[in-house]
Structures are given as C-alpha cells and as structure tokens.
Amino acid sequence: MSEQMERIKTLIIGSGPAGYTAAIYAARADLKPVMYTGMEPGGQLTTTTEVDNFPGYPEGIDGPTMMMQLQQQAERFGTEVRIGMITAVDFSDEFGGIHKVTVDDSQVIEAETVIISTGASAKYLNIPSEQRLRGGGVSACAVCDGFFYKGQEVAIVGAGDTAAEEASYLANICKKVTMLVRKDYMRASKAMQHRVNSIDNIEIKYNTEVDEVLGDQVVEGLRMVNNETGEKEEIAITGLFIAIGHKPNTDIFKGQLDMDETGYIITQPKSTKTNKPGVFASGDAQDKIYRQAVTAAGTGCMAALDAERYLATVESKETVES
16 A cells, blocks of 8 residues: 555645745755645635735735735646645654655645645634624734724724734824723733833723624724623724734644644744654744744745755765665
C-alpha cells in the first residue's frame, strides 16, 4: 500500500495570502507544491469587501478578487490547488523524514516538506444581525477597514490590549468611538487603559453588550444593553468593530507542534521553522501580533525559501552519505 501512496515534495496546508505566496515561491523553485485550500478557500480576505492597504493596488481591490488572482498566479507557475481539508497529521521527528497527512478523513498522502498556512479566525459575537452585516459595516479588523469610516461615528467591542489599541487607532480618524466593555473593568494593560481614557472622542461603556446591530444592508446603528440593569440604549453608528480575539486554526497540529497557550504555532526566531524538521508555519497561524495580509504574504515567502533550503540540505546530506 505504501508504494501506491502519493508523495509530494512540498505540501501547503491552507490558502490565503500566506499559502498562495508560499505556493508562488515554491513553484518557481521547482518544489512542485500541492495546496489543500481548507474549508475557507482564500482565507479571511474572502469575507472582506475592500482591501485598500495591500501594496500594488492603488485603487483598492475586493478580497475575493485578490485571492482569485493570487491563486491564478500560483497556478501559472505550476501549483496544484486542491479543494480539500487536512484532517490529521503525523509529522516525522527525523531530519529528512517523511510526513504523513490525511485528507478529508480518508486519503493518506506523504510530504517531504509541509508549509502550514491555516490562518486564524476572528471571534465574533454570533448574533444574527452581526453575522448578517459582516462586510456591510461589521468588521473584525480596525486597521484593515477603519479608513472607510473616516469622520464617522463607530463602536468597538472588547476590553483587552487589542481592543484598546484599535479604539485608539479609530479615534484618530473617526468622529467618535464608543467602546463596549462587558465587565466593569478592562483587561487591557494599565498603559493601554490610560491611553484610551486620555482620548476625548472615545466613550467607554462598562457592563455593556451588543443587543442588536441596526440596519438592513449596512450598519446604521447599535442597540446596547446594560447587563446589570437591563437598560437598553440605541446610538447611530456606521461601523462596528469586534475586537474580542482570534483563534488560530491549528487544532489538528496539537501534540505535534510547539504552540503557545492560545494555539499559535511557535517558530524559531527570524524563520518559519517549527520544532519538526521540514515543517514550516506562516501567516496568522503563527503571527498573533500583526495579522495583516501583507505580513502573512511575507511569511509565506519565508516558508517557501526555508523549505527550499531544507530540501537542498537533505539532498546534499544524502549525496554525501551515498
């Protein structure tokens, strides 16, 4: 049976800016990459209506179109893009070892190198009106989408450092920022709390949660509820930003790869190398700080270069030993 098993030189798990950039570089290096797209082909950017901050698009571009173009570019150089989900992995501990992965709980394939680009998923409140208006004024990335609300009134949900940082960012470009904090205190560091409290156009509402996002096609307002008194209040806004965290899509690698307490894959400094030889991690699966399309693409490039150098070293060692 092992003789019939498919052997891949470079397997890329997950699509998106990191995966497709890795594929472009790997294909050009003749690593014959095969990509499995995962359950969200194109990644988080496929849910973004407008990408305005990726270099090379002076007029901006919508997320799905950008991902389609990246896929076409990767395929032009020979990447084989497959629709499918990697459901289990068995990574080798040996230098030059072969990694086994299971596709859709059925087919097992072998890979000499693996590039992980499974990304992370933003956490949402999961209320119907919020989900309905995602892309119509509801966003999980203020840095990505805040520009579109310049001079307008917006709200942000969250209480940690990320929420505080994004509220500060929005306050620089928006007329007013209403910050909803579920408890009677913020989890953000004291320094970030001081920053938020010192900005005049940020209003913090404690013990406050989203009751409903108002609007048919786009966000027009927000109904909030005080979780202590039950009192409800409506405000007019055009944008709602959710900053309650991200979850890296790395569950299938647990027990095999080193991760931090939240599930982000740990890579060696200034590289994409994991604790398993021949396995590399790129994009939001290992980056919890920047989480931008352009930084994900950069680490995708790094992963492909790391994979190319690894395979060259393995080949060189095998030549010497033979």
